[in-house]
Amino acid sequence: MTGIETLVLAGAILVLACVALTRFFDWLGVPVLLLFLGVGMVAGAEGYGGLSIGGPGIARSIGIFCLVLILFGGGLDTVWSSVRPVLGPALSLSTVGVALTAIPLGLAACWVLDLPLWTGFLLGAMLSSTDASAVFSILRSRDIRLRPRVRNLLELESGINDPMAVFLTVVAVEAALDPRTITWGWLLIRFGLEMAVGALVGIGGGWILSWLTNRLKARQEGLYPVFALAWAFLLFGLAAQLHGSGFLAVFLAGMTAGHRDFVGRRSTERFFDGLTWLAQIVLFLILGIMVHPSELFPLIPRGLVLTLVMLLLARPLAVLVSLAPFGFGMRESVFVGWVGLRGAVPLVLATYPLLAGVPHASSLLIVVFLAVGISALAQGTTLSVFAERLGILDKEIDQTVPDSAQSLSPDIEEIELMVPFGSVAAGRPLVELHLPAHCRIVMIGRGESLLVPDPEGGTILQEGDILQVLASPEDIASLQARLMPPAT
Secondary structure, three states: OOOHHHHHHHHHHHHHHHHHHHHHHHOOOOOOHHHHHHHHHHOOOOOOOOOOOOOOHHHHHHHHHHHHHHHHHHHHOOOHHHHHHHHHHHHHHHHHHHHHHHHHHHHHHHHHHHOOOOHHHHHHHOOOOOOOHHHHHHHHOOOOOOHHHHHHHHHHHHHHOHHHHHHHHHHHHHHOOOHHHHHHHHHHEEEEEEHHHHHHHHHHHHHHHHHHHHHOOOOOOOHHHHHHHHHHHHHHHHHOOOOOOOHHHHHHHHHHOOOOOOOOHHHHHHHHHHHHHHHHHHHHHHHHHOOOOOHHHHHHHHHHHHHHHHHHHHHHHHHHHHHHHOOHHHHHHHHHHHHHHOOOHHHHHHHHHHHHOOOOOHHHHHHHHHHHHHHHHHHHHHHHOOOOOOOOEOOOOOOOOOOOHHOOOOEEEEEEEEEEOOOOHHHHHHHOOOOOOOOOOEEEEEEEEEEOOOOOOOOOOOOOEEEHHHHHHHHHHHHHHHHHHOOO
């Protein structure tokens, strides 16, 4: 076989092995992130597979590609109405908290690893952000339900703290190569511009995505997720070209689009759920392949010390300071401080100093590997115990019912409504009617034809359409109001 065929075969085998073993690791109570790292090491140059990535540049490119998928998918899953009450504390954690995590961890790295000041801070910056997908994959696999405020805070913080970690890492790389390039006033302006541009591109791009999708009128349902995928990368590239944060842009774009109804939303969410898992597997496999056991073992004692500083000192203190103005109790703050698992982002950031030629970059990669692995093992296996001991579990019975199983109201009525001439709904997709939760349009009469509405809401309404509706009287009145022509 040729080189590319061998690579494709090896990659497929590795991904299949990771997927097949996830259930076993869940049964053991061990986070699957460790599985992905372990499989990568076994397949690496010093393992049984003898695989090599081909350089930090390729690893970084693949990592950025995967992060765009993870962040956009995470944004789609983020419910704005749920996370809005914790916006303040989440912003504090994702900025002040990230910086306060990086500083003590960087100072500890200088002492433990005998590094120059900026190189030590570089390590702290790479390990300063948390991973939402890592946290929630553990919560879902063990059916752990946290209090809504804590769960929403973790979700939003983990989604928006990556840009701060990327910014600090880039600054630290530049300073480690030449400290004279650092001007504090310009750094503040640069940070503000990056975040502002990223936020504008993301929010505006997410709104435009939902608007365009509703007017795409594609006959094939599978094209809607493809359109969203290409749009996510377009926004990332656009934000980067404008010197903004591309990672912030794609997360906010996903969250903004997810806040609105658009055609193909369910299939798009399922599509990105699968891509997110694939991206995580690929990222952890790459880091495992890049790490050589011969270089790993001598650094284990010092890497363990630094990881303990991160878990027991840097992150908890940063959380306590960041959440102090927002009325969070000590139990909640302690839990948030402990749950900050490291995951995909530090793996990508570890390639930055390698690519830039920063001294000690290979040692930094090893320490990141150890920190991510120990974090997954220590925090992942104790998460449920901490939640129960600190009283963070949600004791209320979940009354929510999946959409497919929702029952209609007892006073349901069947009625036919016409889309009047001049209606604001004419020429627009059904999804833009924003139907009430218990309202169903089961059939549409159009001339001599009967149409079954697109379950994704893509059916375009026309003047004179007859809608056969199942709904309560209140919902019928609401729907009638949405079909009326605009007031003159």
